[in-house]
Amino acid sequence: MIKLRDVEKVYESGAGKTWVLRRINLDIADGDFITIMGPSGAGKSTLMGIVGMLDGAWKGEYHLLENAVHKLDNRRRVELHKKYIGFVFQQYHLLDNLTVAENLDLPLSYRDIKKAEREGMVADILDRFQIVGKKALFPNQLSGGQQQLVAVARAVIGKPKLILADEPTGSLHSSQGKMIMDLLKKLNQDGTTIIQVTHNDAWAAYGNRIIQLADGWIVDGATKAGAV
Amino acid sequence: MGTLWQDLKYATRMLAKNPGFTGVAVLTLGLGIGANTAIFSAVNAILLRPLPYKDSSRIVNVWTTLSYFPNFKLGNSPADITDIREGSHVLEQMAEYKSETLNLTGGGDPEEVSAGLLSAEFLPTLGIRPGVGRWFAAEEDKPNSGVVVILSDALWRRRFGADPEILGKDVTLNQKLYRIVAVMPPSFRFPEKAELWIPLALTDKENHDRMMHGTSLLAKLKPGATLPQAQAELSAIASRLAKQYPGVDNGIGLSVVPLQADTVRDVRPALLVLLGAVGFVLLIACANVGSLALARGLKRQKEIGIRVALGASRFRIMRLLLLENMLVAGIGGALGLLLAWWGIDALRSWAPSSTPRLAELHADYGVLWLTLAISTAAGILFGSFPALQFSRPNLDAALNERSSAGSGSSHRSRLRNALVVVELALALVLLVGSALTIQSFARLTHVDTGFRTDHLLTMSVHLSPLKYPQTSQQTDFLTQALEKLGPLAGVENVAAADAPILRHMMKVSTITIEGAPQTSLASSGSLQIKGVTPGFFQTLGMRLLRGRDFAKTDIQGAPGVAIINESMMRRYWPDGNAIGKRVSFGTGKSEKPIWNEIVGIVNDTRDTSLNSTPQPEVFLSLWQSPTDGIDFYLRTSGDPASLAPAAQSQIWALDHDQPVTNLSTMEVAISEDVAEPRFRTMLLGLFAVLGLALALIGIYGVISYSVSQRTHEIGIRMALGAQPGDVMRNVLWDGMKLALAGLAIGLVAAFGLTRLMMSLLFEVKPTDPVTFAGVTILLGAVSLAACYFPARRATQVDPLVALRHE
Structure with a gap:
């Protein structure tokens, strides 16, 4: 599903170059549940940003489902992102001024799906995640676990093939964390590829x-055969 | 469309959740949009909108210029008009008109009304039809048959109670009966201020007169003809007339001016300056709101980052941000519309009544569209910067809630700083312009008029030529009126003249000096001429510098006498030896000179208007040159206004059909004389204060935001030993750098732009260094004050709290 070859990310400043990722070679198959680990500053979030196409300034080759991402312009990357990828963040990143239902609707509206269809999809996901009763509430009226539940629901509402979860349980206590991880596992079992960052x-x-x-290098687990 | 509606809903909610930002932005824009809409409506109604006549762009006035009266445009002589009619191939549909005042009597107190004397072709040329009734027939535009009158709508309502049966009734004008044949629509007021119209009906003798330049000529350019073509043709006709009639038309010129330009000539510079000023206010408002929107955008980077992470395209983000800003502009526009509605009413009420086309200024659908256009422009102007800036967020920083102190952030900071610099520069230009007009106005109102303006009552009387056709009758009336007014309790002195003071009216003449070499009219120069009674100079408080005042013996039949002012003495007798010299006045065209001996010299006065430079002026004895237009001056010991009813009663006791006009104190006359500069000074001052307030809010906002962003840094500085004074200086210097840059740019801009105000200033140079320095110091000081409060807040930062801030 994903093939990264010699992907590198560098920040240039007056003091010289700072390498964030070095020669990343990585293969991820359809249906994988990948965990990226490493100390702070290792480049985990940067790698997630590149895979999620939130960051366009890098070198190397990136193939997603036979699409050569490195050859695409920004508009095509946005299209690819919308079609295949869902994000879950440590800080939930729900929009404070939108209700639960409106937060869920947002990624669909960016996919230019008709309103009636969107309403059906939002109703389905509310039902599936058992948060129908919360649909009119604003994020600040929910607990942390409930907010992350909504965030995961928002990530999967567009039926992405790939979910990128950057420390999804980082702000939750253990029981809430387990609920979210069980949910991700279930999604994975249903066929969604998942890449998570966790400590x-x-x-x-x-x-x-x-x-x-x-330090920007993969030191273990790049392919099933081992690190490059 | 669905997503657009959704974005609109979210944008509305965002604004409702940020009442501080929304309130300030809406109020700021509302004030800017309202002021612009009101002033632009005035500019549109007065300067831009075509006159409400058929083919108005082709209508022109033809004026006569005389080389010996270079500052005046005169009407034409009827005989010259005949030649123009015959000689012109570029003009068509020519029509003559005159403005006069007539005494309206019967059915109430006598009153003087402004009348238009029009040739029969006049209204058809303008393409105007009466509201009710009919236009003059051609045969009624003849002497002794033109006894018909058309009323203005205003006069019909005011004097005749909107009588629906008014047609066919008679009205007395200058003791003569006229039959009312029509009432004009309310919008028609031409010539300006006319309340009724009668046929011009020139006699044969008048039609052959080439001396009296009192008839205005209106015409249309033929379709396809241009103004330069018409001017060239008229200049050729004028040259021909000068050669053909050298005795009377020597030095004549003909000038063609579009009617619209003629109508608005006097108010055009002031209106354009006001339009520029409100434009500046709107730009300051936009810069201010743009700056606020940039600050708000910085706080929303995370939200925008999330939207992008969820798949929002740059277009959608820009659309959302622009929608929010357009919504602010829309609400600001709605507020601006209310303010403009009120502002247009206020302009109509407060503007001097002499402002042309004021009746055409009103709030209508045009104002609504104008507000919409200005609001949209403002929304795009202040909304496009943030929309462009924040539609491409630094996602890593935004989503991971790290400080985005990279190049993008400093770029935005520079942009906000630039906006503040622009605001201050614009505010400085506004303030300098306003300060110049205030100074100009102050000098105007404190100018030395050359006579005492306090305790002075004035009134005008125009005797009916039918009732007082002989000069002896006019002299009798004048004598009796002075005898009746003099003994009134509280009157110290009374005198009369044949021209009002401070009413922008003057009589001009040429001069011939006995014994001096014969000079051409053009080189002899013109001067003002005024007939006055004995005691006039004492009554007005003027100084008799040499010689004597007029005496009661200076009457018709006695040797002619004259008194001149200092300017005249300086021009013709620079050695000061004028007493005893003999001079003659008049055009000098084929007339035998009537000599007047100079018997006195008085000080210069500004008696035409306060802003007029004293001109050479000669005074003749009114007893020797009586006239039907008399202006009385009463010097009083108490409040002159309280004597007004008694003075009017004394005139009516002599002749109850005699209207009394301009009955007011000299202080009121001065107040009316400066009404236009006072009005524009007030408006410019208002806009300058508005601009200043907005600019200060701008600099305060930027420095406040900068302090809030730098809390962490300030905490570190204080933890490392910085004292509150160090922090204060640091923050103040940040703000003052912007202020100084704005002031520098503003000074350069003001230096260039205030020159455009030259014609509006009185005894103040447009680059007056004191004004420039004063305004710069003032704006610098208030900028310092605006920076002080955020700076003081910075000194109160607790290092322990600040270091946990990030």
């Missing part, structure tokens, strides 16, 4: 493969 070994164990990053 927690227990949550890492939910995945079928762990990739270790350090």
